[in-house]
Structure formats: structure tokens, C-alpha cells
Amino acid sequence: MTAAAQMLATHPADAGGVDRDALVECIEACVACAQACTACADACLAEEMVTELRRCIRTNLNCADVCEATGRVLSRRTASDASLTRALLEACATACRACGDECGSHAEMHEHCRVCAEACRRCEQACRALLAALG
Amino acid sequence: MTAAAQMLATHPADAGGVDRDALVECIEACVACAQACTACADACLAEEMVTELRRCIRTNLNCADVCEATGRVLSRRTASDASLTRALLEACATACRACGDECGSHAEMHEHCRVCAEACRRCEQACRALLAALG
Amino acid sequence: MTAAAQMLATHPADAGGVDRDALVECIEACVACAQACTACADACLAEEMVTELRRCIRTNLNCADVCEATGRVLSRRTASDASLTRALLEACATACRACGDECGSHAEMHEHCRVCAEACRRCEQACRALLAALG
Amino acid sequence: MTAAAQMLATHPADAGGVDRDALVECIEACVACAQACTACADACLAEEMVTELRRCIRTNLNCADVCEATGRVLSRRTASDASLTRALLEACATACRACGDECGSHAEMHEHCRVCAEACRRCEQACRALLAALG
Numbered sequence: 001m002t003a004a005a006q007m008l009a010t011h012p013a014d015a016g017g018v019d020r021d022a023l024v025e026c027i028e029a030c031v032a033c034a035q036a037c038t039a040c041a042d043a044c045l046a047e048e049m050v051t052e053l054r055r056c057i058r059t060n061l062n063c064a065d066v067c068e069a070t071g072r073v074l075s076r077r078t079a080s081d082a083s084l085t086r087a088l089l090e091a092c093a094t095a096c097r098a099c100g101d102e103c104g105s106h107a108e109m110h111e112h113c114r115v116c117a118e119a120c121r122r123c124e125q126a127c128r129a130l131l132a133a134l135g
Numbered sequence: 136m137t138a139a140a141q142m143l144a145t146h147p148a149d150a151g152g153v154d155r156d157a158l159v160e161c162i163e164a165c166v167a168c169a170q171a172c173t174a175c176a177d178a179c180l181a182e183e184m185v186t187e188l189r190r191c192i193r194t195n196l197n198c199a200d201v202c203e204a205t206g207r208v209l210s211r212r213t214a215s216d217a218s219l220t221r222a223l224l225e226a227c228a229t230a231c232r233a234c235g236d237e238c239g240s241h242a243e244m245h246e247h248c249r250v251c252a253e254a255c256r257r258c259e260q261a262c263r264a265l266l267a268a269l270g
Numbered sequence: 271m272t273a274a275a276q277m278l279a280t281h282p283a284d285a286g287g288v289d290r291d292a293l294v295e296c297i298e299a300c301v302a303c304a305q306a307c308t309a310c311a312d313a314c315l316a317e318e319m320v321t322e323l324r325r326c327i328r329t330n331l332n333c334a335d336v337c338e339a340t341g342r343v344l345s346r347r348t349a350s351d352a353s354l355t356r357a358l359l360e361a362c363a364t365a366c367r368a369c370g371d372e373c374g375s376h377a378e379m380h381e382h383c384r385v386c387a388e389a390c391r392r393c394e395q396a397c398r399a400l401l402a403a404l405g
Numbered sequence: 406m407t408a409a410a411q412m413l414a415t416h417p418a419d420a421g422g423v424d425r426d427a428l429v430e431c432i433e434a435c436v437a438c439a440q441a442c443t444a445c446a447d448a449c450l451a452e453e454m455v456t457e458l459r460r461c462i463r464t465n466l467n468c469a470d471v472c473e474a475t476g477r478v479l480s481r482r483t484a485s486d487a488s489l490t491r492a493l494l495e496a497c498a499t500a501c502r503a504c505g506d507e508c509g510s511h512a513e514m515h516e517h518c519r520v521c522a523e524a525c526r527r528c529e530q531a532c533r534a535l536l537a538a539l540g
Binding site: 027035039040046047 | 473481521
Binding site for chain 2: 273274276277278280281282283297301302304305306308309310312313315316317334338341342345346347348380381382385386388389
């Protein structure tokens with residue numbers, strides 16, 4: 001069990017009727033994506049062709065911030081707030097879709113963009129899966 | 136001019152056709168709200184009646200994280216992404232509505248909750264005003 | 271009174287024997303600096319001469335993250351931890367010194383760097399003043 | 406290879422002469438610790454005996470913020486700044502030491518505190534190992 005899964009399993013509140021696996025996967029995906037996007041933005045910044053990677057850098061920075069906030073909110077199970085959770089998951093999925101597309105467009109040229117795009121796709125899927133599970 | 140207003144005025148990109156005043160007000164409201172919510176969560180934690188303030192603490196922590204992410208995304212004007220901006224403003228308004236209501240319910244008993252509720256109302260209004268300006 | 275000052279004044283814990291003005295100034299400086307650095311990084315990214323602003327962008331991104339964490343920790347007065355506060359203020363002053371110097375080196379060319387350098391200098395001074403006040 | 410390891414391996418800059426394994430371990434430890442502390446703070450908040458867990462909650466919130474900032478700064482390899490890295494690693498190790506001790510003191514009573522203490526110990530060790538590697 002990952003630390004995130006252990007933390008959820010040992011929380012005094014139940015998962016609020018939510019699919020626990022979907023919740024853990026989303027937390028982990030958000031946390032991993034935030035780090036990948038932070039690193040990718042920096043890698044793009046170091047590339048010779050940085051002038052063509054402005055949009056990518058900026059999209060990565062936005063995605064990192066949104067994924068981080070989402071991972072944190074999802075980690076809080078006390079008196080869970082479904083309307084905020086849904087709105088934030090929508091924003092996170094939007095950020096990850098945009099970032100996955102943008103990094104994906106540079107994937108053949110830059111390996112770090114390929115890796116980051118994967119992290120974004122995983123996170124987008126996890127957000128949409130959790131949204132569906134929340135009903 | 137505040138630092139946030141100066142930063143926006145000196146950015147090489149224009150405000151992307153957005154109402155500059157609405158954008159600056161929202162950035163400043165998000166930044167102030169994030170700090171107020173962090174401080175209020177801690178003040179509630181120190182109160183004797185902390186057992187009755189769990190929901191308030193948790194709502195404050197969520198609001199701080201969402202406002203912070205929103206303030207950051209709004210501060211980035213390069214290749215601005217309207218769909219993410221809208222989704223995040225919706226999430227932020229939702230967080231601030233919930234937090235303003237929750238803190239407001241404790242305002243008569245706890246001054247820090249009264250101050251925080253004001254910050255949340257200001258931020259919720261600023262988010263909704265910017266959403267309207269984005270069209 | 272600013273919201274940050276009000277929040278500190280209404281906290282059930284005292285300021286822990288700390289110079290309240292120094293604490294409030296530091297919180298406000300951290301919060302303002304974090305936003306300025308986020309905005310400056312983005313403005314630099316949009317500049318034609320972005321290739322010469324890589325270090326500046328990266329320094330801004332680091333400074334934003336450190337200032338944000340410092341502002342948050344300083345906002346928590348419950349069971350205050352002096353050793354962490356000192357260590358973090360040292361890191362923050364270091365980040366602001368580096369960023370103030372870097373942005374300062376581009377100030378004549380880019381107004382946003384001039385504004386940001388001011389925010390960094392203010393924050394560095396506030397961190398050092400608070401460190402001195404902590405004894 | 407984890408995503409963090411892949412991102413570092415695909416960065417155009419080298420690791421700056423730093424022990425790559427130590428760097429990856431520290432990034433991963435920081436990211437995992439930040440999430441564990443956010444979750445533990447919330448779990449403690451939900452406990453019946455929350456009044457005895459105030460210090461723990463607050464220490465967790467501080468640790469989460471410092472670990473998050475540290476993970477981000479470590480993820481940026483462009484024009485790496487050794488003095489900031491060292492100062493921040495010191496602060497992070499301090500935060501993780503305090504949090505590991507505090508959570509550890511509640512570990513027998515609360516499983517989430519036991520899990521969190523492990524994450525903090527791992528992170529403290531990783532920070533100190535990387536500090537040693539930086540020389």
C-alpha cells in the first residue's frame with residue numbers, strides 16, 4: 001500500500017461513500033502530476049528552443065498548481081464538501097487535458113514532455129473517473 | 136498601485152482583452168483570502184471549543200489552497216487559457232462561498248471568523264465578477 | 271489594519287512574545303513577494319529575450335514557492351515552533367536575496383523586474399528583521 | 406523508474422554534479438511526506454481527542470507546506486542555486502524532525518500518525534543525505 005492509500009485507510013472518517021480506489025488513485029495521480037509538471041516546466045526552460053516552449057512552460061506551471069491544490073483537497077475527508085470537490089476536479093481535468101495536449105505536441109522532440117504528457121493523461125483520467133464515481 | 140497591479144501593468148502581454156481592474160481585484164482578493172483562511176484555521180485550532188470548529192478548520196484549509204492556486208493561475212498572462220481560468224474561478228467561488236458561510240456562522244463568537252468571512256465574501260464576489268467579465 | 275494584521279490580533283494565542291509588527295510585516299511581505307515573483311516569472315517568459323531570462327524565471331519560481339510556504343508557517347501561531355521558523359526565515363531571506371539581485375540585474379530593461387526586485391528586497395528585510403526579533 | 410526519476414533523467418541540464426539517486430529520493434520523499442502530513446492533519450482533526458492533537462495538526466500543516474516547497478525547488482535544475490537548496494533542506498529536515506517526533510508520540514494511539522511519522526523520518530533522512538551529498 002502506498003502512503004496515500006495507508007493514510008486514507010487509517011482516517012477516522014470513512015471515505016464518505018466514495019469509491020476508495022478511485023479516490024486514492026486520484027490523489028496519487030495529482031501528486032505525481034504536480035511534480036512532473038514542475039520538472040517539465042524547468043526542463044523546457046533549459047531547452048535551446050525555449051522560445052517555442054513558452055505555452056508549454058506556462059501550461060505546466062498552471063497544471064502543477066491546480067493538481068497540487070486538488071491533491072490536498074482530496075486528502076481531506078473530514079466533513080467532505082462534494083460541490084467543491086466536483087468543481088475542483090473539473091478544473092483539474094481541464095488543466096491536465098490542456099497540459100497533456102501541449103506536452104504531447106512536443107513529445108517527439110523532448111522526452112521530458114513525453115513523460116509529463118503521460119502523467120497528465122493519467123491525472124485527467126483519474127479526475128474524470130472520480131467525478132463519475134461521485135455521481 | 137499595489138504590487139499586483141504594477142506587475143500586471145508591466146507585463147509584455149496585454150490583459151488578453153480582460154477587464155484589468157477585475158483581474159487585479161481578483162488576484163489581490165485570492166491572495167488575501169488564502170492568508171486569512173490559513174490564519175483562521177490556526178486560530179480555530181487554538182480555540183477551547185475546537186471540537187465544534189472542525190468543519191470550519193477544514194473548510195478554511197481547502198479555501199486557502201484553492202485561492203492560492205487561483206491567484207497563481209490568474210497571475211499568468213502568457214498564452215492565457217480561458218477554459219481553465221473559468222473552471223478554476225468556479226471552484227474558487229464555490230470554496231469561498233462555503234468558507235464565508237461557515238466562518239460567518241461562527242462570526243459572533245469568534246472575531247477571527249468574522250474577519251475571515253469578509254475576506255471570503257470579497258474573494259467570492261471578485262471571482263464571480265471576473266467570470267462575468269470573461270463572458 | 272490589513273486582513274493579516276486583523277487575523278493576528280484576533281488569534282486566541284498571543285504572538286508568542288514576538289514583535290507583532292515585525293511578524294505582520296513579514297507575513298504581508300511574503301504574500302506580496304510570492305505573487306510578484308509568480309507574475310514576474312510569467313512576464314519574463316513572455317519577453318522576446320526569454321533566452322537571457324532563464325535564470326531569472328527559475329529564481330522567481332523558487333522565490334514564489336519559498337515565500338508562500340514561509341507566509342503560511344508564519345501565519346500559524348498555535349504551539350509555535352521557533353527552530354523551524356528560524357530555519358525557514360533563513361531560507362526565505364536567501365531566496366529573496368538571490369531573486370532581488372537577479373531581477374535587479376534586469377531592472378533597467380524590464381519594468382516588471384524592477385517592481386519584483388523591490389518586493390524581494392522588502393521581503394528579505396522583513397525576514398531578517400523578524401529573525402533579529404526572534405533573538 | 407518513477408516519474409520523478411524519469412523527469413530528472415530527461416532534463417537537458419545535468420544534475421549539477423549532484424548524486425542523482427539522492428536527489429530523486431529526496432524529491433519523492435518530499436512529495437510523499439507533504440501528502441501524508443496533509444492527510445494526517447485532517448485525520449487528527451476528525452479524532453475525538455482533537456484537543457490533544459492541536460500541536461500535531463499544526464506541525465503537520467507546517468511540514469506539508471515546507472516539504473511541498475522543497476520538492477518543487479529540488480525539481481528545478483536550471484541554473485541551480487546551491488545556497489538556497491542547502492538552506493531549504495535544513496528547514497525541511499527541521500520540519501520533518503519535529504513532525505516525525507510529534508506524530509511518533511501519538512503513533513500507538515493513532516495509526517495515521519504512525520504512517521505519517523514514517524514518511525517524516527524518510528524525508529528527514531533524505532534531506533540530510535542530500536545535504537551531505539551537496540558537501
